[in-house]
Amino acid sequence: MRKFHWVLPLTVAACLMGAPAHADRFDDRFGEVVVVTHVDVDPQNVPVAKPLLVNFVIDSRNDRGVKSFTLITQEGTTNHFQLIEAFRDMRAFDAHVSAAHTVTFRTNLDPLLGAPYDERLYQVD
Numbered sequence: 001m002r003k004f005h006w007v008l009p010l011t012v013a014a015c016l017m018g019a020p021a022h023a024d025r026f027d028d029r030f031g032e033v034v035v036v037t038h039v040d041v042d043p044q045n046v047p048v049a050k051p052l053l054v055n056f057v058i059d060s061r062n063d064r065g066v067k068s069f070t071l072i073t074q075e076g077t078t079n080h081f082q083l084i085e086a087f088r089d090m091r092a093f094d095a096h097v098s099a100a101h102t103v104t105f106r107t108n109l110d111p112l113l114g115a116p117y118d119e120r121l122y123q124v125d
Contacts, residue, residue, distance in 0.1 A: 020105050031124065032067065033093045037083040038118040045112035052109055053081055059101040062084070066094020079114065093121070 041049040053071050060069045065088040074080035087093040096102060106117065 031089050033087045033090055034122045034124060035083070035085040035087070035093065036120050036122070037085070037114075038120075039081040039083065039109070039113070040115040040118075041109075041112045042114040043078050043079045043083070045114075049079075049109060049112045050081075052105060052112075053083070055076070056101070056105040059105075060096060060099075063092070063096045063099060065089065065095065 020033045039053065053105075057069050057071045060066060067088060068084070069086075070084045072084065074082070085093075085096075087096065097105040109117070
């Protein structure tokens with residue numbers, strides 16, 4: 001079991017080293033990309049996960065092409081978070097996803113999750 005400890009981080013790193021996977025799906029004529037990510041952590045992990053999320057938002061706001069980056073919490077369910085992000089275009093989003101702080105955030109957050117990291121991309125028409 002121990003030998004599989006590094007499988008996820010290595011898989012994520014390998015995927016991020018290739019060409020951006022998202023760029024093909026969006027028409028650059030529309031420009032702005034909005035991302036809504038649902039992050040559900042195990043309730044006992046909230047004290048560790050929330051500071052990770054807050055620092056990720058602060059770091060991400062400095063990424064080139066970020067128009068806004070906001071963390072919200074679902075009312076009455078303190079372990080359900082949403083990240084609402086707006087990027088100038090798909091290239092800005094791809095650069096953000098590949099940034100070292102994003103890879104580190106996702107690696108550190110993964111063991112705290114109670115459900116899959118649910119990232120959904122939208123285009124502004």
